[in-house]
Amino acid sequence: MSDLRDDVSDLFAALTGREPDGLWSAPGRVNLLGDHTDYHDGFALPFAIDRRTLVAAGARDDAVLRVVSALSDQAIEVRLDELDAVRGRAGWADYPLGVAWALGRSGADLAAVPGVDLVLDSNVPVGAGLSSSAALESAVALALDDLWRLGMSHPALAQAGRLAENDFVGAPTGILDQTAAMLGRRDAALLLDSRSLATEYVDLGLEAAGLAIVVLETGESHSHATGGYGDRRAESEAAAVRLGATSLRDLGIDDLVRARATLDDLGFRRVRHVVSENARVLEAVRLLRADGPTAIGALLDASHASLRDDYEVSTPELDLAVETARENGALGARMTGGGFGGSAIALAPVDAISRIQVALDGAFSEHGFAQPEVYPVRPSDGATRDR
Numbered sequence: 001m002s003d004l005r006d007d008v009s010d011l012f013a014a015l016t017g018r019e020p021d022g023l024w025s026a027p028g029r030v031n032l033l034g035d036h037t038d039y040h041d042g043f044a045l046p047f048a049i050d051r052r053t054l055v056a057a058g059a060r061d062d063a064v065l066r067v068v069s070a071l072s073d074q075a076i077e078v079r080l081d082e083l084d085a086v087r088g089r090a091g092w093a094d095y096p097l098g099v100a101w102a103l104g105r106s107g108a109d110l111a112a113v114p115g116v117d118l119v120l121d122s123n124v125p126v127g128a129g130l131s132s133s134a135a136l137e138s139a140v141a142l143a144l145d146d147l148w149r150l151g152m153s154h155p156a157l158a159q160a161g162r163l164a165e166n167d168f169v170g171a172p173t174g175i176l177d178q179t180a181a182m183l184g185r186r187d188a189a190l191l192l193d194s195r196s197l198a199t200e201y202v203d204l205g206l207e208a209a210g211l212a213i214v215v216l217e218t219g220e221s222h223s224h225a226t227g228g229y230g231d232r233r234a235e236s237e238a239a240a241v242r243l244g245a246t247s248l249r250d251l252g253i254d255d256l257v258r259a260r261a262t263l264d265d266l267g268f269r270r271v272r273h274v275v276s277e278n279a280r281v282l283e284a285v286r287l288l289r290a291d292g293p294t295a296i297g298a299l300l301d302a303s304h305a306s307l308r309d310d311y312e313v314s315t316p317e318l319d320l321a322v323e324t325a326r327e328n329g330a331l332g333a334r335m336t337g338g339g340f341g342g343s344a345i346a347l348a349p350v351d352a353i354s355r356i357q358v359a360l361d362g363a364f365s366e367h368g369f370a371q372p373e374v375y376p377v378r379p380s381d382g383a384t385r386d387r
């Protein structure tokens with residue numbers, strides 16, 4: 001991490017001929033439980049991980065926003081009053097430009113603030129379902145908030161990141177990722193109520209229990225700007241309308257009888273996932289507080305089955321990763337994030353990690369899948385100013 005800080009500062013100096021005004025960073029995340037619930041006003045339980053996106057930034061004496069990433073050779077320069085013209089058309093740069101645009105929508109006067117050079121680097125895997133997008137948005141939002149002296153709260157900056165992703169990039173995602181990246185805390189998960197946006201920290205106590213959360217990266221990259229994510233959202237929102245519900249958040253397990261009688265099979269299964277997943281999140285919080293992390297394995301397994309069978313967002317790679325981890329000592333495992341590729345997580349005793357790694361390598365090559373990446377992640381702090 002300290003190497004990456006020096007690298008991004010050096011890159012900033014090489015590109016601009018001056019030192020950055022500061023260095024900001026924000027983490028990727030895994031979602032312990034509660035997927036495809038955030039856009040239904042429901043509950044989720046993510047934590048920020050020990051992989052971060054860094055941004056070295058410095059004010060300019062003109063009104064130009066210039067964005068560079070060590071992960072792309074495509075640098076972009078746009079005037080702050082011309083952001084609308086590139087909306088949705090700047091490739092990866094839509095993410096940082098979108099944040100500036102969203103801050104403008106959230107009260108910043110883009111005609112009065114200086115231009116900024118933004119130089120990014122990251123060790124969050126990109127497109128792996130660990131939310132490199134929200135890590136980038138959150139680091140940039142905090143940097144611009146500081147440099148432009150906006151004084152916005154972390155939750156407000158999370159909202160700006162989401163607005164950028166939804167309305168500038170064009171990916172119809174919920175508030176989960178940005179909340180984890182902005183508000184994460186070491187050794188804790190974050191219970192998010194997507195309706196009120198209230199959050200509560202929930203101690204995880206993994207280390208004391210001899211456990212770790214292990215990421216199982218399938219290597220299948222996913223994209224939320226296209227395809228299945230939007231389809232699932234549309235299907236489940238249509239089911240809510242047929243049930244006369246403003247939001248699926250308002251339905252409980254008892255309402256599933258009526259849902260089964262009212263909806264076709266597909267609509268019913270979409271609803272059953274959301275309703276049961278919300279209940280699993282709340283149950284996991286109760287169990288974590290009462291009995292600690294060893295108690296939640298079965299809930300992770302049930303969540304995976306629901307995402308696979310009812311919401312249909314898993315893949316053969318994710319299913320294999322989850323099954324293999326369980327057969328090799330994990331207490332529970334599930335896909336994490338939006339699905340259609342990306343990563344799974346396993347709750348595992350620390351001394352089972354290497355066995356899981358070896359078993360996953362073997363199982364993936366047996367099935368002709370690309371080699372997975374398997375590594376533990378630590379619950380970590382959210383967005384910070386680092387220098």
Ligand code: ADP
Pocket residue numbers: 053069070071072091092093095120121122125126127128129130131132133134136222223224
């Ligand atoms: P995820 O958030 O799971 O990693 P997304 O598809 O939501 O996957 O976001 C990945 C996209 O975000 C990349 O395709 C790229 O456009 C952008 N991105 C994320 N991090 C960086 C980075 N450090 N540099 C440049 N672009 C990035």
Ligand code: MG
Pocket residue numbers: 131132133134177224
């Ligand atoms: Mg993302």
